[in-house]
Amino acid sequence: MPRPADTTVRERLIDVATDLLAAGEEVTLRKVANAADTSTMGVYTHFDGMPGLMYAVRERAFARLAAELIALRPTTDPVADLVSTGSAYVFAALADPALYRVMFDIGRDPRQPMSASMTFAVLVAGVERAQADDRLDPKVEPIPAATQLWAMTHGVVSLVLAEALPTAALDEHLPPMYTAQLVAWGDGPRRAPASVRRGWRRPAS
Amino acid sequence: MPRPADTTVRERLIDVATDLLAAGEEVTLRKVANAADTSTMGVYTHFDGMPGLMYAVRERAFARLAAELIALRPTTDPVADLVSTGSAYVFAALADPALYRVMFDIGRDPRQPMSASMTFAVLVAGVERAQADDRLDPKVEPIPAATQLWAMTHGVVSLVLAEALPTAALDEHLPPMYTAQLVAWGDGPRRAPASVRRGWRRPAS
DNA sequence: ATCGTTCGATAGCAGTGCTATGCATAGCAT
């Protein structure tokens, strides 16, 4: 059989591309190849050209994000956990804005990485936990509910990254949006979602 | 005085760039210049290169969007009008997805067109009208409220355009998000926001 | 009519992603 591909090259290419994004530099074919100590052809043997590399970057970015969200251990307050998850999501996005933009920038490649669904699944599980604890109305469907939380969060984050809203908008506007939605899902009469009112800060772990 | 710039060229360049986006084609310097019946230099006399042209495109896109939203005449139900404005916003975004993406894609140009504030101002005015009619809690601050509506709408639209949500999400998820937020602002006890529950359809005018 | 100034067309620059071409290398059969 023929010579096997040096699998480390593939990882290095994704690493370098991700690092370039984090550094705010442009991700270009030759720059990536050089920094990964290979030639431009590496991008074509391991990926389907530049779009393929960017897809791999998105895939890994979503996977990392999902891992970060899962790393948050559930507490005894599943509604507060839901907010913590959102907080961690926001924190990750702001920690690497260029990467976050790439994650949602399907150029001409409409594929969505499997890992994106993983990230989403964390939200769904969070809603289901809150329902199991009788904190949210059991008639609320978890998937649509998670979708709405995701859309709200992504909406504010996206506008902030687009310079359309100041960074402070995350602290000022996202909590009341969560509050309104959680109340609509039954967290109102039972007890006030104080967790949300406490503000929007970096997650503990 | 010297020779005056042919101001029609400037408009034609913006036209052509916008049309290319609507056609789903890539906007390239030579393509734009050719289609506008001028040379590549036109982009540099009338704009600050390609970024300048794209900024002008965004500026006009926001202005057109603001005009469309203003064209919606207020009815006797200001809360329903708020929803209609959102509906028109969504419709405009879906009518030209590539243009909408460009509107919020600040490449390395952090400037935000004045016309973006115009669009936003329509939302603020809508909230104020609802308060004047005693339909929303007067303690709600219009600017933050409008920001939240904008973020929710943009969030869902953005995820749909990123292929992260199906188009149907606009009909299924945006209305309940509006409902929850409007209820939180006082539209609950008084009367049900039936306007929202009616669904998410194309605005009349 | 003349002049001066600015527009805008032409050509060339470095850089982009991509492909065609070789060549060295790693695995297998012998």
Add this chain to the structure above:
DNA sequence: ATGCTATGCATAGCACTGCTATCGAACGAT
């Protein structure tokens, strides 16, 4: 151990990108 073969990868060149230097030409003021 030794060929053979199929594959990874480097090189060079392609058409294309945005941009700038140059220069002719058109217009307004005088």
